[in-house]
Each structure stands twice: as C-alpha cells, then as structure tokens.
Amino acid sequence: MDNIGGLKKGAWSHEEDELLKACINNYGEGKWHLIPQRTGLNRCRKSCRLRWLNYLSPNINRDRFSEDEVDMILRLHKLLGNRWSMIAGRLPGRTANDVKNYWTAHLAKKVVSEKENPKETTMKAHEIIKPKPITLSTHQPWLNLKGKHNVSRSDCDDSETMISNQVGTDCASTSIPNLENSPIPCAAMWSETLWNLEEQLNSEDIGSYSSLLPEEDNFMEFPDVDDSFWDSNLCDLDSLWDL
DNA sequence: AAACACCCCAACCGCAGCTGC
DNA sequence: CGCAGCTGCGGTTGGGGTGTT
Numbered sequence: 001m002d003n004i005g006g007l008k009k010g011a012w013s014h015e016e017d018e019l020l021k022a023c024i025n026n027y028g029e030g031k032w033h034l035i036p037q038r039t040g041l042n043r044c045r046k047s048c049r050l051r052w053l054n055y056l057s058p059n060i061n062r063d064r065f066s067e068d069e070v071d072m073i074l075r076l077h078k079l080l081g082n083r084w085s086m087i088a089g090r091l092p093g094r095t096a097n098d099v100k101n102y103w104t105a106h107l108a109k110k111v112v113s114e115k116e117n118p119k120e121t122t123m124k125a126h127e128i129i130k131p132k133p134i135t136l137s138t139h140q141p142w143l144n145l146k147g148k149h150n151v152s153r154s155d156c157d158d159s160e161t162m163i164s165n166q167v168g169t170d171c172a173s174t175s176i177p178n179l180e181n182s183p184i185p186c187a188a189m190w191s192e193t194l195w196n197l198e199e200q201l202n203s204e205d206i207g208s209y210s211s212l213l214p215e216e217d218n219f220m221e222f223p224d225v226d227d228s229f230w231d232s233n234l235c236d237l238d239s240l241w242d243l
Numbered sequence: 244a245a246a247c248a249c250c251c252c253a254a255c256c257g258c259a260g261c262t263g264c
Numbered sequence: 265c266g267c268a269g270c271t272g273c274g275g276t277t278g279g280g281g282t283g284t285t
C-alpha cells in the first residue's frame with residue numbers, strides 16, 4: 001500500500017469505509033476538505049469524496065445494468081458524447097464512474113464494430129448535441145431558500161451552436177444538477193430538451209434543432225410559481241419557456 | 244498446476260469552473 | 265480584477281479476478 005507524503009493511497013479498508021460513512025452520516029455530504037480531519041483518515045479529500053460517491057453512498061445501485069439502462073446509455077451517449085455525469089444523472093443509482101466503466105468495458109467496442117460494419121438502422125447519422133449551459137447560482141431559492149428565481153446562462157457558447165460535431169469541449173458545466181427526480185426547474189427543462197432533441201434525431205424530418213430551443217438571451221427569469229408546478233417535473237417544455 | 248492474457252472496476256490524476264476574499 | 269482554495273469531471277491506470285492454453 002502506498003503511503004506517499006503521509007497520505008494513504010490505494011484500496012480502502014473496511015475500517016476506513018466505516019469511518020467515512022460515520023462522518024458523512026454525522027455531518028452530511030460536502031465539505032470534503034474537512035473529512036480527513038473529522039475522521040482522522042489519512043486520505044486526501046478527493047479520495048474520500050470519490051470513495052463515497054462511487055462506492056459507499058446508499059443510493060448506489062450495484063446490480064448489473066439492465067437492457068433499458070444500456071439502451072439509455074447508448075442513446076444518451078449519441079447525444080452527449082462522453083458526458084458521463086450527465087448520462088448517469090438519467091440513471092437512478094448509477095454513478096458516472098459506473099457508466100464510464102461500463103461503456104469502456106462493454107459498449108465502446110460494440111459501437112466501434114457497428115461503425116465499421118454498419119447494419120441497417122433507423123438512426124440517422126448524427127452530431128453531438130452540446131447542451132446550452134445553465135449556471136445555477138448558490139443564491140437560487142431552490143438551493144438555499146432565499147433570493148430571486150433566476151437562472152443565468154453562461155456565455156461560453158454561441159446560442160445557435162447547440163449542435164456541434166465535436167465532443168469534449170466541456171461547456172455543459174457541472175452546474176447541471178442530477179436530472180432524476182430533480183425539483184430544480186432547469187433540470188426538468190434540460191431533461192425535456194434532451195428527449196425532444198432525441199426525438200428529432202430519430203425522426204425523418206430533422207430540420208433545425210435550434211427550433212426546439214427558446215430564443216437566446218443571456219439571462220432567463222423564472223416566474224414565481226407554486227411548488228406543485230416544479231414538483232410535477234413533467235410539465236410541458238414549451239410552457240416552461242413561455243412563462 | 245502454472246503461466247499467461249484479458250477483463251473489469253476501483254482509484255488516481257490533472258484540469259477547468261466556481262466562489263469567496 | 266486577480267488569486268487561492270474547493271469541487272466535480274473525464275481520462276487513465278493498476279491490480280485483482282477469471283478464463284485459456
């Protein structure tokens with residue numbers, strides 16, 4: 001076991017896991033830099049965070065990937081490229097690392113071989129969709145229960161270039177929250193946007209993706225609505241943008 | 244039974260974005 | 265505005281497990 005510079009590396013022991021679990025049960029997730037001193041663990045904060053998020057968290061589904069999940073991964077990867085955290089956000093209980101590993105181990109080769117030996121498929125040639133980044137300020141009411149209902153858009157991309165044939169320019173910021181069951185309005189919007197875009201990709205009449213998107217502006221204001229509106233999380237996309 | 248090859252997954256690393264000062 | 269610290273992400277690696285020869 002490595003112990004370079006005083007920090008332990010490598011596989012976690014059962015005792016370390018228990019210490020980390022106890023600490024997070026006590027203090028909650030976050031403040032990762034405080035974990036080593038709170039637990040006495042000789043691990044760096046990144047290692048603690050990763051161990052919890054990828055292995056110890058009770059929300060993790062450790063079952064084999066179902067057919068539906070695999071199908072979802074394939075379709076989302078076509079749309080998003082290697083945005084593992086966003087793909088994982090559509091798969092309850094799956095971590096970005098799980099999805100990434102599964103892709104590397106099982107799907108990447110399959111996709112490559114299908115590209116080399118294309119079969120008849122209903123899917124059209126596609127381009128990677130780069131989602132319009134939406135930044136959530138920590139002052140958002142759904143994060144800290146005060147402040148205005150605003151969501152600002154970062155300006156890292158031109159409005160009409162939601163579509164890109166490049167993968168990897170990471171404009172979709174980490175600020176997009178987990179989409180699954182999220183009460184956060186922009187997450188619901190993004191989720192719906194994604195599926196609308198995919199429907200377009202699968203349709204014969206592809207046309208312009210930008211027609212699916214709201215008029216560009218650099219700042220969107222969300223209206224005041226009652227909680228049930230966001231709770232439904234299934235509201236019609238157009239109605240969100242029209243409000 | 245031993246040696247080797249391959250697979251899979253946990254963990255690490257480096258980087259970019261965000262936030263507070 | 266610039267800097268430093270923190271967080272989260274994607275890419276990559278290392279090692280244990282398993283299959284094959």
